[in-house]
Amino acid sequence: MDQIHLMKVLVAVGELQSFAGAARRLGISAAAVTRAIVALEQALGVKLLLRTTRSVRLTDAGSRYLEDSRNILASIDEANEAAAGINAAPQGNLAVTAPLLFGKAFVMPCIVDYLQAYPQVDVSAYFLDRVVNLVEEGMDVAVRIGPLPDSGLRALRVGQVRRLLCASPEYLEQHGVPAHPQALAAHTIITASGVSPQAQWRFGPAQAPTLVQVKPRLTVTSNDAAIVAASAGLGIARLLSYQVADELATGRLRVVLEAYEEAPWPIHVLHRESKYGSAKVRTFIDRLVEHLRAHRYLN
Template identity: 70%
Template sequence: MDQIHLMNVFVAVGEEDSFAGAARRLDLSPAAVTRAISGLEEQLGVKLLLRTTRNVRLTEAGRRYLDDSRHILASIAEANEAAAGINSTPKGNLSVTASVLFGKAFVMPCIVNFLKEYPEVEVSAYFLDRVVNLVEEGMDVAVRIGHLPDSSLKALRVGQVRRVLCASPEYLARHGVPQHPADLLRHTIIAASGISPRVEWKFGVLDDPTMVRMRPRLTVTSNDAAIDAVVGGLGVSRLLSYQVAEQVRDGRLHIILADYEEAPLPVHVLHRESKFGSSKVRKFIDMLADYLRGHAHVNAGWCE
């Protein structure tokens, strides 16, 4: 059988965790999927899948082969697109990831415009408050906030944002405005972080930082929830400037201790290293970069 066909069938089974699911996805009969997997395992001389009457699981060799097959199939698709011409019309699926609030506020408008302009493109958007591994999870484009580790990914800087402390006018009128980071120990703290009972916030420049360790009265794992609590007058929280831009602009929140902020965090658009150029990826990155660079909220000075 054709090797590319076998890889496509195997990837479908591995991603669907089901022979029947792969058959529906590829519009093949279950028998054809079974023959393809058996032929691939016979060709390779290794067991890729463990099958029971209830489920299908990848073997260790199967997991490695699934990753390799994804990369090979993606490279083939990109090579075909490049051979069709650098100015070819974008088509096919584009996967994009960003954090939840950033994705909703800034990436979605670009996705909508991109889909309107290029009707042959389909987009899968994953807005998650965790770091997504582009290679392992098969993503084409990501927006990342913060300093980047060394990697094989290509990065395009498009802006910067600030970590800001904020509280509602009502709260500040009742409890006073902190003048120094140490004053926060006397205030109600709302932490948008993990479940640790204590948080440590760093202030100031790298060569002379001030560390303040606090016990939050409220700890949440959702930035939306932290913003709601701060706007509601419960206390003080530390968030990224773009997350509270609207609330600051309309007066529902005030920025405090701005003189003690750390240096702004860079915003990058990332995509996977490839020897071939993908038309849909290139054009989407160009559109997204132009939009972000021109947006006032992806700029560290918006609330000064």
Template identity: 60%
Template structure:
């Protein structure tokens, strides 16, 4: 039994959730795929897959073996590419992860460029608003926003983003601009959260922390909805600078209380390769780093940004 081959077959079946789908992916016959998985289960003495006429799913033992098999296959691919030489053309499958909005705006254009440059590569992009464990979930490259608690990965800093309060010029003209965080209690707040009817926003000025609890007038479950609401003059929202960069540049939104912004959050490209990164990962990391470092909206300082306003409070309607 070719262990690496049957591992690859099992991974394909688990990911496709279908023997027929795995057969098409691997250019094998369905009976050959079935025999390979059966021989692997017989060798291990463990049931890896639950099969019915409608679906194929991994068992609990199968999920653990799937994670390990992915790592073994990735290590074998690395060894092949290292033996082929550092100048080998990138080829094979790469999995990357990034936050949803950031991935859509800044990572996907780079992925499209990567696929166009290297026709023998394939990419799976996991755009998720949670921290993905690269090792456990078989991910090669990640884009992380915020401080990195785990120093076990190779990390390249590519920029920073800020938490900004924004409102439209129309809202500011009608309601005025707050000059301290405490004055937000007198404004219409739009919050992108579904956790609690009360929101606590933290601010910082000259090393002094400010925490303000606010009851939002409108609560939405994603940032795009919050941006749409404040662009129409519905109130003030707290967002990440990259999410509103185009609106700020166009003047349709303006930044409030910039002097009270907390410190910027760093952006890193991380990967889990060893001493010698594979060509496919190295090429993707290089493209991501170059693209993100060239993006001006990710390099801006915390103060003096376009769209920032500071004005006296007008009478409330």
């Protein structure tokens, strides 16, 4: 049987977890689906699916082969579209994710410009202070802040930010400016789960860090809430430089312990496109990368 056809059948069965559902999607008989899976397993010499009267489940080998098959089929479709000229005009839905405040401040202006330039594209933007899995959650493009784990995703570095400690001038005048990270024990600490989820804060170089156990008096789930509390004079908060750029510029907040900061955190634009790439993703990434690399708060 044709290898591409066999891959399409496996992807349909694996995604729907049903032979009958795969048959309906592909417009073939259930018997033809069964024959295709049997032929593929015989050709590979490995079990891809575990079948019972009530369920269909992928084996470990089947899960890996399904993901590889998805990538191969997507590359074929994109190559065909590119050759036919379909990709000349971006169209369809584009799913984008970024951290909450970063998305609002830096990604949203780019999305608005992009939608105005390409009327045939719709964008779904997910601004969340958690790591979104591009593959499992169907994202096309993501912005990540911080070191990247090894993955099959493609990454473009667009800038960097500092993770810094800040407090209001009023708080520092009343309680003093800490001269060393260990002095934080005598201060009121505000923690934001998106930036400093651990009670142990790290300072200095990665090779020889200084670790300080902090006891927060206020813990909040959003970074903007931590900014409000710090600006109001409650205590010292640890935040990312872009999040407090306006407060620092206007003097509502001041940086403390700058000499003990960690190395800056990188910012990357991630995507999972093949070397061809769809027009909607390729054109958006080009625009977003240019926009972020030119921003003074990120470089």
